[in-house]
Amino acid sequence: DKGNHRHFMEKEIYEQPEVISHALGHYVDFTENRVSAAASAIDFARIPSLAISACGTAYLAGLIGKYWFERYARLPVEIDVASEFRYRDIPLSPDAAALFISQSGETADTLASLRYCKDLGLTIGAVVNASESTIARSSDAVFPILAGPEIGVASTKAFTCQLAVLAALAVGAGRARGTISIEEERVLVRHLAEMPRIMASVLNAIQPKMESLARELSKCRDVLYLGRGTSFPLAMEGALKLKEISYIHAEGYAAGELKHGPIALIDENMPVIVIAPHDRFFEKTISNMQEVAARGGRIIFITDERGAAASKLETMSTIVLPNVDELIAPMIFSLPIQLLAYHTAVFMGTDVDQPRNLAKSVTVE
Ligand code: M6R
Numbered sequence: 001d002k003g004n005h006r007h008f009m010e011k012e013i014y015e016q017p018e019v020i021s022h023a024l025g026h027y028v029d030f031t032e033n034r035v036s037a038a039a040s041a042i043d044f045a046r047i048p049s050l051a052i053s054a055c056g057t058a059y060l061a062g063l064i065g066k067y068w069f070e071r072y073a074r075l076p077v078e079i080d081v082a083s084e085f086r087y088r089d090i091p092l093s094p095d096a097a098a099l100f101i102s103q104s105g106e107t108a109d110t111l112a113s114l115r116y117c118k119d120l121g122l123t124i125g126a127v128v129n130a131s132e133s134t135i136a137r138s139s140d141a142v143f144p145i146l147a148g149p150e151i152g153v154a155s156t157k158a159f160t161c162q163l164a165v166l167a168a169l170a171v172g173a174g175r176a177r178g179t180i181s182i183e184e185e186r187v188l189v190r191h192l193a194e195m196p197r198i199m200a201s202v203l204n205a206i207q208p209k210m211e212s213l214a215r216e217l218s219k220c221r222d223v224l225y226l227g228r229g230t231s232f233p234l235a236m237e238g239a240l241k242l243k244e245i246s247y248i249h250a251e252g253y254a255a256g257e258l259k260h261g262p263i264a265l266i267d268e269n270m271p272v273i274v275i276a277p278h279d280r281f282f283e284k285t286i287s288n289m290q291e292v293a294a295r296g297g298r299i300i301f302i303t304d305e306r307g308a309a310a311s312k313l314e315t316m317s318t319i320v321l322p323n324v325d326e327l328i329a330p331m332i333f334s335l336p337i338q339l340l341a342y343h344t345a346v347f348m349g350t351d352v353d354q355p356r357n358l359a360k361s362v363t364v365e
Contacts, residue, residue: 007352009152009245013338014203016157020331021196023146023161027168030193033186035172041141042125044173047097049076051122053085053113054101055362057155057240058127061162062101063233064330068170072188074179082109083365086116094121101166102126103150103158104361105133112365114138127165129158143169152353153360154244156338159237160199160331167192167327191325195332202321202335210336213300213317214343217271223248224262225273226255226288228281230330234337235275241341245355246348255281255288266297271316274299275337277329278306286311302336304329 005011029036044050050069052062059081066077078090082100086109092098098117102110105128114135118124126139129147136142145161171188174180180188217223223242225235236252243250253262255274266272272292276285290313292299298316301308308320319336345352 006346007152007342009154009156009342009352012150012152012157013335013342015148016160016335017196017200017203019147019157019161020164020199023164024168024192024195026144026146027165027172028189028192033189033193034182035168035175035185035189038143039168039172040176041143042097042123043176044073044075044097045176047075047095047123048093049078049096051085051090051092051096051098051117052077052079052101053082053098054110055082055107057159057237058101058103058110058162060233060237060240061159061166062099064163064230065099065166065170067230068167068327069173072170072180073173073177075173075177082107082113086113092117092120092122097123097125099125099127100135100139101162102133102135103129103147103155105130105135106361106363107135108363108365111135111138127162129161153355153358154241154341154352160334163331163334164192164195188325188327191328194324195328198322198324198328198332199335202332206319206336206339209317209319210339211343214340214347216316217242217248217340217344218246218347220248220269220271222265222270223250223273224265224270225250225252225275226258226285227252227275228255228285229279230326231275231277231281231333234330234333235273237334238273238275238337238341241338242344244358245341245345245350245352247350247356248344255285258288258291263291263295266292266295268296268298271298271300273302275302275333276307277304277321277326277333278310278323279326279329282307282310286313289313302333
């Protein structure tokens with residue numbers, strides 16, 4: 001049932017504040033502002049490293065998770081798309097743990113990577129939506145993302161719920177490993193707790209702008225997304241979402257890689273979507289944006305209030321989100337990216353929930 005929505009994808013985008021709050025309730029104790037026992041089903045204090053493997057959007061959630069596990073828990077993370085991971089002969093210690101992220105819990109390559117790690121003796125954790133799935137049943141520890149059924153082929157609420165769960169796991173791992181203090185844990189958990197309310201207000205505020213911008217995007221053949229830090233995987237997720245449902249060619253790049261190749265593509269016909277919250281990397285990303293502007297590139301700037309105030313550059317459009325902590329920025333910044341892809345596809349008249357050539361669950365290699 002789509003309720004008042006035209007497509008399941010739209011419904012699932014708007015469900016995010018509610019499902020994230022549900023997912024967080026499982027991993028976080030809001031009275032104490034601590035991560036709860038559900039997040040410690042893997043003993044993060046005792047492992048030397050963590051491997052992460054997944055496909056598509058779930059892989060991009062894992063990439064953001066890598067930044068968090070390294071930053072908050074000082075835990076080295078090896079990550080790859082499952083179709084590479086399973087064949088790479090990665091030197092993995094049996095003392096390590098491996099996390100497999102999958103909405104469906106049935107993705108063939110992800111399951112094969114899991115079995116590979118299991119044979120090597122690693123502790124297996126599954127971050128899944130379908131908790132009765134093969135991947136869940138094959139794991140030592142299951143971390144449900146509690147997003148509810150996701151019908152749209154383009155993943156939206158599963159992505160942000162995967163992120164919310166990975167954020168809680170990374171903060172919990174940081175506590176277990178003593179790399180963050182109880183006070184730091186409390187501060188981070190309070191930021192997580194604010195997410196549902198912020199998401200609801202952002203969804204409400206940006207919708208009209210996303211629709212008018214989508215009209216512009218629907219005329220383009222190519223779109224480039226740029227970001228640094230956790231905004232880099234988000235740039236790739238933005239590009240994946242747009243190409244999946246609108247069939248517009250899009251690429252996500254690390255902003256710092258611009259001058260190593262993609263800058264050659266810049267002209268007035270290819271919009272550049274820059275994802276840049278006012279974080280540690282902001283100034284660097286702004287100088288990349290300047291390089292785009294100097295070559296006549298049209299910029300769609302997705303930033304926060306501080307970022308908007310700090311940049312004087314002229315843009316095709318600037319989307320201003322509230323200032324939020326670095327930990328929750330990827331979830332908040334996912335919203336404009338999802339809505340932009342959604343409305344562009346609606347303009348182009350594609351089959352948004354069932355895009356051509358794609359299946360919701362990829363159970364063959
Ligand atoms: O069910 P899974 O999470 O294992 O699926 C992985 C990918 O097939 C999936 O995320 C795909 O990339 C989506 N269509 C992205 O929107």
